[in-house]
Amino acid sequence: MNALETHYLGLTLTSPLAASSSPLTDSVEGICRLEDHGLSAVVLPSLFEEQLELESLGLHADLERGRHGFAEAASFLPELTSYNLGPDRYLDLIRSARERVNIPVIASLNGTTPGGWLDYARLIEQAGASALELNLYAIETDPQRSGAEIEAQQRELLAILRDAVTIPLSVKLSPFYSSIANLARGLDDVGADGLVLFNRFYQPDFDIVERAVVNSLTLSHSAELLPRLHWTAILSGRMRADLAITGGVHAADDVVKSIMAGARVAFMASALLQHGPSHARHVLAELALWLDAHEYASVAEMCGCMNYGAVPNPTAFERGNYMKVLGSYGARRDTPV
Numbered sequence: 197m198n199a200l201e202t203h204y205l206g207l208t209l210t211s212p213l214a215a216s217s218s219p220l221t222d223s224v225e226g227i228c229r230l231e232d233h234g235l236s237a238v239v240l241p242s243l244f245e246e247q248l249e250l251e252s253l254g255l256h257a258d259l260e261r262g263r264h265g266f267a268e269a270a271s272f273l274p275e276l277t278s279y280n281l282g283p284d285r286y287l288d289l290i291r292s293a294r295e296r297v298n299i300p301v302i303a304s305l306n307g308t309t310p311g312g313w314l315d316y317a318r319l320i321e322q323a324g325a326s327a328l329e330l331n332l333y334a335i336e337t338d339p340q341r342s343g344a345e346i347e348a349q350q351r352e353l354l355a356i357l358r359d360a361v362t363i364p365l366s367v368k369l370s371p372f373y374s375s376i377a378n379l380a381r382g383l384d385d386v387g388a389d390g391l392v393l394f395n396r397f398y399q400p401d402f403d404i405v406e407r408a409v410v411n412s413l414t415l416s417h418s419a420e421l422l423p424r425l426h427w428t429a430i431l432s433g434r435m436r437a438d439l440a441i442t443g444g445v446h447a448a449d450d451v452v453k454s455i456m457a458g459a460r461v462a463f464m465a466s467a468l469l470q471h472g473p474s475h476a477r478h479v480l481a482e483l484a485l486w487l488d489a490h491e492y493a494s495v496a497e498m499c500g501c502m503n504y505g506a507v508p509n510p511t512a513f514e515r516g517n518y519m520k521v522l523g524s525y526g527a528r529r530d531t532p533v
């Protein structure tokens with residue numbers, strides 16, 4: 197058996213290093229390049245609820261003409277019908293990618309409210325997607341809505357998808373819930389085959405001279421891995437769903453940490469965009485060397501060896517650690533005067 201092999205969503209992957217949604221996965225050529233450089237699976241860019249609802253209403257022509265009161269939407273939702281390929285070309289991408297590559301091709305839907313757009317999941321399944329990732333990227337601004345209400349709606353979304361398709365389903369989560377563990381358990385109960393921790397949130401910045409809200413997308417760095425490791429370690433071994441990490445995976449050490457925390461897969465986007473898909477080759481070579489040097493026969497043997505149940509002192513993952521961490525700073529005497 198290949199020492200790097202892992203199992204995720206019932207799929208066998210040649211290694212735990214896979215490509216998450218990004219512009220690198222929006223064409224067949226891009227996906228072939230990722231496979232050539234050793235990525236073990238790809239997640240396609242997301243199709244958004246807003247795009248699919250418009251498509252189903254047949255409103256896009258009117259939208260372009262500014263009718264139906266959608267002028268505002270037209271200004272902030274960029275080229276809704278063609279964003280990330282648009283719904284029709286998306287299905288073509290799934291079909292052609294499945295013909296051309298051997299690695300799993302995971303489609304992605306991004307939305308928050310139950311509705312007709314979820315029917316699209318069936319088309320994704322029929323087009324041949326190996327699995328479907330539901331991205332629950334939400335910014336809840338309504339003070340009237342409770343966390344419980346929002347979380348119940350997210351479970352409902354997943355339950356609808358679970359009924360609609362038979363392919364494996366994963367959920368890409370936000371780190372912002374009052375109880376991540378409880379939400380994860382709820383999604384697991386409803387039939388999530390995988391949980392992907394965590395979405396990166398792109399907070400807008402302020403231009404203080406122009407008094408404008410400025411959107412910017414910066415790529416990640418390895419430090420962003422830490423909250424993902426923390427929560428993967430806490431959830432690992434406590435659910436049926438496979439865990440995966442996205443956010444801050446840049447080097448082989450990041451992959452090792454992700455697996456030790458309990459992830460089956462470490463997804464990469466920023467590092468591939470920064471250094472090119474060939475970066476994956478270096479990471480995989482270093483991962484193989486690391487396993488060898490530390491006498492692990494396989495990735496599977498290492499999976500979860502530092503999760504909540506496995507570490508000698510699980511309080512390192514809990515509240516008590518807060519005091520220790522703060523105290524450890526006081527022990528240093530290097531603050532400039």
Ligand SMILES: Cc1cc2nc3c(=O)[nH]c(=O)nc-3n(C[C@H](O)[C@H](O)[C@H](O)COP(=O)(O)O)c2cc1C
Pocket residue numbers: 216217218219240241242243280304306331368394395396413415416417420442443444445463464465466467469
């Ligand atoms: C340019 C760009 C486009 C992205 N598009 C999507 C997307 O369509 N759907 C999605 O779920 N995530 C998307 N992501 C998020 C990535 O898949 C990934 O979860 C995130 O960047 C964290 O991983 P990283 O630290 O390896 O970059 C995008 C990221 C980037 C940088």
